[in-house]
Amino acid sequence: MQDKITKLFKAIADPTRRDIFHALVIATSALSITQISSQFDISRQGITKHIKTLEEAGLVHINTHGRERFCNANAKPLKEVSKWVEFYSQFWDNSLQDLENYLNNSKDV
Amino acid sequence: MQDKITKLFKAIADPTRRDIFHALVIATSALSITQISSQFDISRQGITKHIKTLEEAGLVHINTHGRERFCNANAKPLKEVSKWVEFYSQFWDNSLQDLENYLNNSKDV
DNA sequence: ATTTTAAGCAACCAAAAAGTTGCGTATTTA
DNA sequence: TAAATACGCAACTTTTTGGTTGCTTAAAAT
Structure with missing residues (x-):
């Protein structure tokens, strides 16, 4: 499956x-x-x-x-879900990533 | 939906x-x-x-x-998933729950 | 101005998922 | 032993999902 x-x-x-x-x-x-x-x-x-x-x-x-x-x-088994989510937790609280993407984005266009 | x-x-x-x-x-x-x-x-x-x-x-x-x-x-949004999982994390490391359920189970039958 | 590129919309298709009913079987209970 | 209970299996229906193709429109490049 x-x-x-x-x-x-x-x-x-x-x-x-x-x-x-x-x-x-x-x-x-x-x-x-x-x-x-x-x-x-x-x-x-x-x-x-x-x-x-x-x-x-x-x-x-x-x-x-x-x-x-x-x-x-x-x-x-939910440990696996936790592990998956944990990886992304580094991205969710700093809007730094957002800002960076925004700037890169503007720059490219 | x-x-x-x-x-x-x-x-x-x-x-x-x-x-x-x-x-x-x-x-x-x-x-x-x-x-x-x-x-x-x-x-x-x-x-x-x-x-x-x-x-x-x-x-x-x-x-x-x-x-x-x-x-x-x-x-x-993954914070929500994390929160959901966190609740169950209290159950995943102690096989106490398993044991308890097992005993209740045997007792009932 | 024409051509190319980026992407949306709609219709369609196949497979998977969520749920049902009917029936058979094994275990309990009376 | 007969009736009731707990459940699995199989078939079937409906809805959702993951994917496609064809066509149109708008923006960019030539």
Whole structure:
């Protein structure tokens, strides 16, 4: 399909998935598919698909007990997102870059 | 369409857009659409669309000079991503959460 | 003044994503 | 053992996305 980091970014790009992930993070115990579904307006199958996407991004771990599948959030992969963002943090507070670009721009034209 | 943060997450979810953004960040001067296009294998129109998405996410600013449109990266909106990730950082290094969830899980079943 | 260049707009296309329903199966519960 | 529950799988629909081509317009260069 696509590289790992893109899978991760895509996983968190969907608002419903961010909500599911959040619900799992703040939950005091692992939640089954049905338990998660009950908190959202979409079908159980819809939830199952989202969970699969989250799982493939490493953001959810699943523990099967009998007929139930308990989901845990795993925030660790978000370290990668953090690393990605951190690189650009050096550019966001100084408008120096903006100014420089502006000057170069004017000069060139 | 959708909320601001989702626009932002979607903008950076595409690998080509991340590449374009990166190219603009490290560029020493603003780049025109044609200049950006020359660095990628997709058509100018494709680039234009990506730029529009980035612009709507606030990640690119455009300066029109005559018939050219010069693009600058603006990393500031990424602060929002950083904030989002930071919240979850408290969960990623202690496997305490995992253990806790595991125990709750076992207990419930 | 003519030609070249930069880029927007619109229409279109294919693939991916988000969601649905129906059905089968395994595990629990009664 | 029979009924209920939890879930996966597969097929299908709709919307979104990433990309294209063709055409037009405006600015610059010759």
